[in-house]
Amino acid sequence: MDIEQFRKAGYAAIDQICDYYSNISNVPVKAQVQPGYLIDQLPREAPENGQEFDEIQRDFGKLILPGITHWQSPSFFAYFPSNSTFECMIADLLSSSVSNPGFNWICSPACTELEQVVVEWAARMLGLSKEFWGSSGIGGGVIMGSASDSAFTAAVAAREKALRRLSLEAGVQAGDNGQIEIPDEIRQEHGQKLVVYGSTQTHSLGAKAALMLGLPFRAIPVSIEDQYSLRGKDVREAIEKDKKAGLVPFLVYATVGTTSTGAVDRIAEIGEVLKDYPTAFLHVDAAWAGVAYALPQYRESLRLKEVNEHADSFCTNFHKWGLTTFDCSIFCVKNRKDLTQALDVTPPFLRSKEADAGTVIDYRNWQPSLGRRFRSIKLWFVLRSFGISGFQKHLERGIEHRQKLTEIVERSNTFEIVTTPNLSLLVFRLHPKDPKDPKDNREVDDDKLNLLNQKLHQKLDSRYDIFLTQTVLHSKERNIFCIRLAMGGVNTTFEDVKRAWEIVELEGDKVLQEDD
Ligand code: PLP
Numbered sequence: 001m002d003i004e005q006f007r008k009a010g011y012a013a014i015d016q017i018c019d020y021y022s023n024i025s026n027v028p029v030k031a032q033v034q035p036g037y038l039i040d041q042l043p044r045e046a047p048e049n050g051q052e053f054d055e056i057q058r059d060f061g062k063l064i065l066p067g068i069t070h071w072q073s074p075s076f077f078a079y080f081p082s083n084s085t086f087e088c089m090i091a092d093l094l095s096s097s098v099s100n101p102g103f104n105w106i107c108s109p110a111c112t113e114l115e116q117v118v119v120e121w122a123a124r125m126l127g128l129s130k131e132f133w134g135s136s137g138i139g140g141g142v143i144m145g146s147a148s149d150s151a152f153t154a155a156v157a158a159r160e161k162a163l164r165r166l167s168l169e170a171g172v173q174a175g176d177n178g179q180i181e182i183p184d185e186i187r188q189e190h191g192q193k194l195v196v197y198g199s200t201q202t203h204s205l206g207a208k209a210a211l212m213l214g215l216p217f218r219a220i221p222v223s224i225e226d227q228y229s230l231r232g233k234d235v236r237e238a239i240e241k242d243k244k245a246g247l248v249p250f251l252v253y254a255t256v257g258t259t260s261t262g263a264v265d266r267i268a269e270i271g272e273v274l275k276d277y278p279t280a281f282l283h284v285d286a287a288w289a290g291v292a293y294a295l296p297q298y299r300e301s302l303r304l305k306e307v308n309e310h311a312d313s314f315c316t317n318f319h320k321w322g323l324t325t326f327d328c329s330i331f332c333v334k335n336r337k338d339l340t341q342a343l344d345v346t347p348p349f350l351r352s353k354e355a356d357a358g359t360v361i362d363y364r365n366w367q368p369s370l371g372r373r374f375r376s377i378k379l380w381f382v383l384r385s386f387g388i389s390g391f392q393k394h395l396e397r398g399i400e401h402r403q404k405l406t407e408i409v410e411r412s413n414t415f416e417i418v419t420t421p422n423l424s425l426l427v428f429r430l431h432p433k434d435p436k437d438p439k440d441n442r443e444v445d446d447d448k449l450n451l452l453n454q455k456l457h458q459k460l461d462s463r464y465d466i467f468l469t470q471t472v473l474h475s476k477e478r479n480i481f482c483i484r485l486a487m488g489g490v491n492t493t494f495e496d497v498k499r500a501w502e503i504v505e506l507e508g509d510k511v512l513q514e515d516d
Helices: 003-022 053-067 086-097 109-126 145-171 184-193 203-213 232-244 265-273 290-294 304-310 336-343 377-411 446-461 494-515
Strands: 140-144 194-199 218-219 250-253 280-283 315-319 327-334 414-419 425-430 469-474 479-486
Touching: 003 053, 086 145, 086 377, 109 140, 109 290, 109 327, 109 377, 109 469, 140 145, 140 250, 145 184, 145 194, 145 203, 145 280, 145 315, 145 327, 145 336, 194 203, 194 232, 203 218, 203 250, 218 232, 232 250, 232 265, 232 414, 250 265, 265 280, 265 304, 290 315, 327 336, 377 414, 377 425, 414 494, 425 446, 425 494, 446 469, 446 479, 446 494, 479 494
Parallel strands: 194 218, 194 250, 250 280, 280 315
Antiparallel strands: 140 327, 315 327, 414 425, 425 479, 469 479
């Protein structure tokens, strides 16, 4: 393809995208295909000779779009939103146009420096303390592909930090560069005694990071009374039990805005407990809810002050509710050396005079992989186009939708809200009340209700015009099956939310009739 052919195909692609978005409200949100639908239509081998580009481009509509679940559909209420905006799509295109893996500053100075700037814009917008800002010279942030990558990176940093501390305690001296080299004996003696903690509500990223390090993950039970948030005393109890067995706590994952219910862990309590365990690192996963710190009125309920005081690292995904096309996960640390001392492996071919002089950041030393995407350009375009006020309006809209829906569900005789709603997430279940007694305080038969709600979920799941996901809330008291309705989509209006709720009510009535 030459430049003029690219120009033509590029315009056609933009037309294709515009048509897609013009029609997105009319397309069923869920892909109506069966497993293998695409595999069966594609040849087993790549073509021997190049094909006409027009034909390839047409096949995107013909073969690919039918198998797309439309996350940008106004009727997408599953998981959490994965916002995308036109501003960001253009940024992504431009980033592809200068495709480069940006691992060292010298690989593309703009790539590194823009990331330094926009991550700090984000940190300031969210109210993260100066310790997390790159301009502090000690802390700083990096853009990862996912909250899972951030959590794993935090785990590697935490493990190395704990082993350095144990080395120091064993009498190992720092080298000429001021750094502690962890001796093999310390790794062998302590490396497999390290334990990761989170709660039963921690996203699976916690257990996965532990698995990847070959270490155990303790999912500490939470209680309904505490609205599913992890408490300091339970963390202490779990740690003490392990310490008695000779194990070493090295990492706690706390969550601001859990996936199932939006619960906010008691960060201050956990932080105070961890002061007694100096090998332990606190990572706060605010993958979904963290962007809401942009709204000052929500900072207290989301425990921002506690995060600023106690967390060693923090992550939030702008690619969820933050207007930024996938992927863009902000990962900030209070001490960048926690990352570089764990991840800086520099063979001669990666050295540069700027890095040797210590005047630049080489982001490869802040992450597991070497090459990296030019993600900062997306966030730069978003934050400049929307401004902080536009970003805030977008968040407020999602919250307002949830608030209005809450009022509707609260009036319902057949549904109940399961946990105090947080931000733009509503968690509910079918729970018919006695129509003659609006206060209806009958004992809850959870097994029966769980069954009813599983049936409801099956009915909703078999529809293509709406997409909601289920969850099971595990707690010390009991397990509750319920349904989540996650708002905050860029293209969703309150009319769409109302329509979705009408469908939920309709399917709920069918379940109750069948149950009679
Ligand atoms: N953490 C929380 C609280 C989440 O809700 C999610 C996804 O919904 C994740 C982490 C996973 O994010 P990622 O896909 O970026 O790893």
